Amino acid sequence: MENERALLSYLKGKYSTEVWLQRDKFSVKDALKVLLLDQLKASLGAESDSSSFHIRLTYTKASDEAQGASETTHESKRRKTDAENGSNCISENSFEKVYEPCIFSVHCNRMPIFFSGRYFKYSRNVSQSRWIIDDERMGEASVEEILGGNILPACLGDSYKFHAAGREDIDVRMLGSGRPFLIEVQNSRQCPSEQSLKEVEEKINNSEKKLVGVKDLKCIGSQCWAMMREGEAEKQKQYVALVWISRPLEEKDFNSVSSLKELKILQKTPVRVLHRRSPLDREKIIHWMKIEKIKGHAHYFLLHLCTQAGTYIKEFVHGDLGRTTPSMGSILGCRAEIIQLDVTDVKMGDS
Amino acid sequence: MEIQKPEVAKNPEIEDTIELTQQRRHDEVEDCDEQQHKQHQAEEDEEDELRKLLLSDIGELPISPPSATQVNFVSYFITDFTKSGHDQYIYRHANGLCVIGLAPTHIAFKDEGGITNVDFNVGKSDRSVLKVSGKRKKNALRSESNTALCKVSTAKDSYIVRCCVKGSLLEVNERLIRQPELLNSSADREGYIAIIMPRPADWTKNKESLITLEEYKQKKEIPL
Numbered sequence: 001m002e003n004e005r006a007l008l009s010y011l012k013g014k015y016s017t018e019v020w021l022q023r024d025k026f027s028v029k030d031a032l033k034v035l036l037l038d039q040l041k042a043s044l045g046a047e048s049d050s051s052s053f054h055i056r057l058t059y060t061k062a063s064d065e066a067q068g069a070s071e072t073t074h075e076s077k078r079r080k081t082d083a084e085n086g087s088n089c090i091s092e093n094s095f096e097k098v099y100e101p102c103i104f105s106v107h108c109n110r111m112p113i114f115f116s117g118r119y120f121k122y123s124r125n126v127s128q129s130r131w132i133i134d135d136e137r138m139g140e141a142s143v144e145e146i147l148g149g150n151i152l153p154a155c156l157g158d159s160y161k162f163h164a165a166g167r168e169d170i171d172v173r174m175l176g177s178g179r180p181f182l183i184e185v186q187n188s189r190q191c192p193s194e195q196s197l198k199e200v201e202e203k204i205n206n207s208e209k210k211l212v213g214v215k216d217l218k219c220i221g222s223q224c225w226a227m228m229r230e231g232e233a234e235k236q237k238q239y240v241a242l243v244w245i246s247r248p249l250e251e252k253d254f255n256s257v258s259s260l261k262e263l264k265i266l267q268k269t270p271v272r273v274l275h276r277r278s279p280l281d282r283e284k285i286i287h288w289m290k291i292e293k294i295k296g297h298a299h300y301f302l303l304h305l306c307t308q309a310g311t312y313i314k315e316f317v318h319g320d321l322g323r324t325t326p327s328m329g330s331i332l333g334c335r336a337e338i339i340q341l342d343v344t345d346v347k348m349g350d351s
Numbered sequence: 352m353e354i355q356k357p358e359v360a361k362n363p364e365i366e367d368t369i370e371l372t373q374q375r376r377h378d379e380v381e382d383c384d385e386q387q388h389k390q391h392q393a394e395e396d397e398e399d400e401l402r403k404l405l406l407s408d409i410g411e412l413p414i415s416p417p418s419a420t421q422v423n424f425v426s427y428f429i430t431d432f433t434k435s436g437h438d439q440y441i442y443r444h445a446n447g448l449c450v451i452g453l454a455p456t457h458i459a460f461k462d463e464g465g466i467t468n469v470d471f472n473v474g475k476s477d478r479s480v481l482k483v484s485g486k487r488k489k490n491a492l493r494s495e496s497n498t499a500l501c502k503v504s505t506a507k508d509s510y511i512v513r514c515c516v517k518g519s520l521l522e523v524n525e526r527l528i529r530q531p532e533l534l535n536s537s538a539d540r541e542g543y544i545a546i547i548m549p550r551p552a553d554w555t556k557n558k559e560s561l562i563t564l565e566e567y568k569q570k571k572e573i574p575l
Contacts, residue, residue: 122404173408176401240405244416268522272423275446275548279483279521300412302405318419321450322526322533322541335540337418342405 004028052111062100110187112161115151115197116220116227118178119143119164120213124340127170129162139170146212148183150204154196155188165228166237166309168343176238176344178215182224191219236287238345239313241303243328246335248298249291253332257289257303260331268323270315284311300339303328314338420540428454428567429515429560433497436461438571439515440539441561447554449516451500452543453534456571462505465535469527473499473511478545479525488548491519496557500545501527503534516557518549 007028015031036057037048121128121143130145131138144162152160161184168174192200201217220227263286269279285308292302307313312324317338319327329336420426424442432439436458442450453459459466471479476492478500483491492498494514500523501512514520523545527533533542549557562570 173404175404176397242409244412271444271448271450271546272446274521274546275444275448276486278485279488294409294412297412299414314419319541321420321543322524335418337416339412339416340408342408344401344405 054109054111056107056109058105058107060103060105062102110189112184112186113155113157113188113191114220114224115183115185115217116224117147117181117201117214117217119147119174119181120178120215121168121172121174121211122213123209123211124171124173126211128164128167131170141211143181143212146204147181147214150200151183151192151217152185154192154200155185156190157185157188159186160184161186163228166346169314169341171341173342174346175342177346178213179343179346180228182220182228194218235309236306236347237309237311237343238306238347239304240342240344241305241313241317241338242300242340243303243317244300244337244339245329245332246299247332249293249301254291256331257291260286261288262286263289263326265311265316265327266325267312267315268320270312270320271323282310284308286311286316304344306345313341418540424450426564427558427561428564429562430454430456430567430570432513432515434510437510437512439512441515442543443554447548447551448521449518449547449549449554450543451512451515451545451547453503453512453538454567455538456573457510457538459503459505459508459510460535460538462507464506466503466505466531468504468509469501469531469534470504471501471523471525471528473502478520478523479528481520481523483519483521488519488521491521491548494518494520494547496560503531512544514545514547515561516547516549517553518547520545521548522546 004027008026008031011028011031040055041048123140125139126146127139127142128144130142143164148160148162163182163184165180168179197217197219201214204212204214265284265286267282267284269277269282287306287308289306290304292304294300294302303317305313307316312320315324315327317328317336319325319329319336327336420442424444427441427443428438429441430438436456438454438456438458440452440454442452444450471477478492481490481492483489494517496513496515496517498514498520499511500514500520502509503512504510524533524543527542527544536542567573
């Protein structure tokens with residue numbers, strides 16, 4: 001602090017005629033910024049204003065013994081042309097002799113850009129996000145890597161982050177309307193055109209293995225988080241489950257199931273996630289259900305259901321050792337198992 | 352199969368487009384109807400495509416598929432634990448949690464009338480009252496393998512059920528208090544006794560005193 005004051009008084013002496021020095025709250029950092037700004041503007045051919053592109057200049061002490069000010073100047077630039085950044089080094093003008101110049105570094109970064117869309121998952125062996133245990137990948141791919149890995153090169157960015165409105169298990173397909181997602185790209189060098197985004201969509205949708213699909217891919221601004229929140233907690237989800245029961249399906253079962261509207265169920269935290277989640281009793285609502293017979297199989301049927309977000313569907317079918325009540329089994333008075341599950345609709349807003 | 356589906360769905364859309372071009376020569380009102388028809392058609396196509404995807408994925412349907420327990424848990428057993436005839440199962444989930452319960456050969460099932468009462472008030476506290484909270488499982492009882500879980504009673508006698516596994520007691524099945532008959536009808540599912548979370552190191556040691564399903568069946572001479 002003492003150094004700062006001493007340096008300021010020196011600057012005031014040297015630049016006493018300058019207008020910007022008359023301001024009250026003026027620090028050494030501000031002085032440095034003003035002195036450098038014009039030179040930078042000239043050599044980069046750009047304006048300085050609030051923008052998404054930042055240049056950070058960092059000056060650090062060469063060694064611990066040297067006593068001197070260490071300054072960081074953070075500037076915003078709107079780039080108009082590509083120009084070489086001239087290197088700038090300030091040598092200490094403090095009150096102790098310094099024998100080495102300080103260390104100077106430049107970092108540029110850009111605020112992240114966002115892409116939104118809906119994804120489909122056609123495979124029962126693809127996880128939503130990258131999932132690695134003991135150096136081994138679980139599943140053969142992830143939605144995150146397929147989407148991000150194709151969008152990133154189109155942006156010439158450094159890295160990406162994947163956000164989705166909810167999630168499904170690795171062995172559950174995401175069909176129907178698709179699930180809303182966001183890809184956040186760090187330090188993109190170019191914003192892809194509508195055409196390149198179309199090409200990214202096509203590349204993913206026409207890939208050989210057809211593990212994942214995507215639609216409505218577009219660049220989106222700050223309203224993206226509001227959009228994601230919409231898809232989360234309050235909304236309804238629709239599923240189709242392949243169910244087995246221990247006794248043959250009967251005529252009365254169709255009605256016993258479809259007559260249950262807004263059915264309240266109580267789910268204890270499922271055993272399969274109990275190791276990492278709080279032991280709680282969660283009340284959920286099954287809005288409606290419908291049984292669809294499968295020809296030639298009396299013990300199997302397709303269960304169509306629409307539930308409150310956050311409902312554990314698998315546990316609703318098999319009962320999770322009686323910890324989800326009522327369950328499909330208790331409603332039909334027999335044992336029930338879930339063979340397969342598909343998500344068919346993630347409702348957002350009015351859809 | 353799934354790769355062909357978009358092709359099937361596209362054809363009606365192309366037909367719709369041809370229809371629309373022809374309609375442009377007529378009134379605007381008719382154009383609007385076409386738009387609505389096209390949207391309807393597109394929605395129907397989406398539903399058709401969805402149904403095809405749903406139905407095409409139904410594979411083999413065995414008469415009796417494996418249960419959720421068989422798929423998600425590895426079954427272990429311990430026989431004559433601390434006392435003869437005290438046979439219990441330990442179903443271990445992939446996430447490390449262990450579900451504890453009475454094995455079918457437990458001596459309590461041999462008494463006439465089966466199990467009539469379950470009491471969790473054993474040892475120093477009532478296990479059914481414990482309130483475990485949070486991701487870190489605060490307030491869970493740290494149990495040893497011989498820590499008592501509950502006492503099951505029949506018309507004839509009563510038997511102590513123990514943890515068999517060293518770890519944190521996360522939950523006991525308090526439904527057994529009001530419905531002890533669950534043990535008689537489905538001791539391996541709704542009649543489970545408790546859920547314990549062992550530390551990895553404790554489990555590795557514990558595992559040595561347990562036997563597998565095959566070994567259990569052989570030992571008890573149950574037909575495989």
